[in-house]
Amino acid sequence: MTAARIDEFVEAVGSAFADGSLVRLKLGGYHGTEPDLRSVEARKIVVKGEDRLSFTFHYKTRDIIKNHELGEAAAQLRAWLADAFRSAQLAATTFDLTFERNGDKIRLKRTEAVRDAVAASHDRAKVRPVAAGAKPWQAGLGLTDEQGNVRKDAQDKFRQINRMVEIFAPLIQALPDNPRIVDMGAGKGYLDFAIADWLQAQGRSAEIVGVELRPQLVSDGNRLAQSSGLIGLSFAPGSILDYDATGADAVIALHACDTATDDAIYKGILAGARLIAVAPCCHKQVRREMERGTAADTLSPLLRHGIFRERQAEMLTDTLRALLLERHGYKTRVFEFVSDAHTPKNNLIVAEKDTRAGKQADAQIADLKAMFGIGEHYLERLLAGTEANTALS
Ligand SMILES: C[S@@+](CC[C@H](N)C(=O)[O-])C[C@H]1O[C@@H](n2cnc3c(N)ncnc32)[C@H](O)[C@@H]1O
Structure with missing residues (x-):
């Protein structure tokens, strides 16, 4: 009798799973051996084109998800309902079925309900703003092969540019x-x-x-911009300073x-651009200044080891860049744009024009330079004399 009732409940779950009417399954009254397990919920999902029942195990401080095909899930449910869980609720589009077990006594109760069906969610790969495909620019840059798939050796680059587009969008x-x-x-x-590809897909134009x-x-x-039909994209020869x-x-x-x-x-800054965003590369100029100057004594343990001196040079360079941007009327953020597993040069400085920014930057720049024994930051020299063009003039 007990087994028949359990079968009835599990079969109802199976039918609702098969005909798409399963909205939610919940198991409670746990008295099994797993510490801190509170309840389990399940819903239908699609994994690599296959239907699965996805179980979320709610523990006291975390959730764990496990996906099973229906046969496995049914066997698991039978075992649970016979022992570790005392109650279960199946919510379907047209009915609710509740299961309650007290010792050997099982009560099943079916009531009518009206609910919308839920689409089984997919575990498909994250949608990227720039999709790989048969696009001349992607093949031309060596990102994709003849089939339009991202080449193995271009995966990091492709991930990076997508991340950049996500940030820039x-x-x-x-x-x-x-x-x-x-x-x-x-x-x-x-x-x-x-x-350019992303903007074109949005129906937006840009130069x-x-x-x-x-x-x-x-x-x-x-040549590639033209043959790819990316209107508004061009390349100009020469140095940054001359442009x-x-x-x-x-x-x-x-x-x-x-x-x-x-x-x-x-x-x-000179152009008064609303947005300035840079992912710095190497930091040699400030490193040389640090070696030339005399840092405060208290910093000597921090600068003793070459690898930390290098990292200090990097942090100092980019901190001074951020402060100089603030000094010139930009609100500035610095963050990692991609994991350092893909590139160690993963910091992005994003500065947006905001005339309220930067009131205290001058003093902070002077203090930092004195502390690290820096004579000058190259950007500071460039900017000397541009005050007339900038927000704090
Ligand atoms: C490391 S590559 C990065 C290229 C590209 N931004 C990317 O992330 O794929 C740096 C590029 O900057 C160019 N470059 C370096 N100094 C420059 C300057 N002062 N003016 C214009 N281009 C410069 C180099 O020729 C090189 O192609």
Whole structure:
């Protein structure tokens, strides 16, 4: 009798799972041996195209999810209902079925209900803003193969540019219509192609210019932009400092070498760009200054080991960059844009124009320089004399 009642409940779960009417299954009254397990809930999901019952085990301080195909799930349910769980509720689109066990006595109660069916959620891969596909720019940059799949050796790059587009999407949305975006030290222009593709997919237009020293990369980039039909994307030859960024709404630079990042920030500030975003690369200039100068005695343990000196140089360089941006009227954030498992150069400085920012920056810059024995920060020298153009003038 007990087994028959359990079977009846499990079969009802199986039918609701099969015909798509299962909304939720909940198991309670746990008195088994697992410490801290409170209850279990289940719903239908699709894993790699196969239907599964997904169980969420609610523990006191955490949840654990396990997915089972229906046969396994039914066997598991039978065992649980016979022993570890005293109650269960099946919520379907047209009925509720409750199960209660007290010793050997089992009570099943069915009541009518009216609910919307829930679509089985998919465990499909995270939707990326820039999808891999048969796009000439992706193949042209060596990101994808002939079938439009991301190449094995381009996975990190593809993840990185998607992450960048995810970060930039809301920042670009906040810019005026048809924004002018300048990417300094564009290299092959991965980021520019990705942003142009994403904007085009949104039905938005923009002028995107990748500035690059190496002429071959510039002509390759321009050819690929044209053949890919990415309107508004172009590449300009020359150095960042020589480029006229007047009218730029956003100035960005991804891994522009050493002080090229400072050149990009400088041009952004000079242009009064609303958005300046840089992922710095190496930090040699401040490192050399640190070696030349004399840091405060209290810092000597921190600077004794080469690897920590390197990291201090990096933190100091980017802290000073952030402060200088604040000093020139930008609200600044620094964060990791991608895990350091993909690249160690994973910090992004995002600065948005905000005239309230930076009132205390001057004193902080002076204190830090004195503490680390820094004569000058290259960006500070560039910016000297630009006060007339900036918010704190
Ligand atoms: C490490 S690569 C990064 C390229 C690209 N931003 C990316 O992340 O894929 C740096 C690029 O910046 C360019 N570059 C370095 N200094 C520059 C400068 N002062 N003006 C223009 N381009 C510069 C280099 O030629 C190189 O292509």
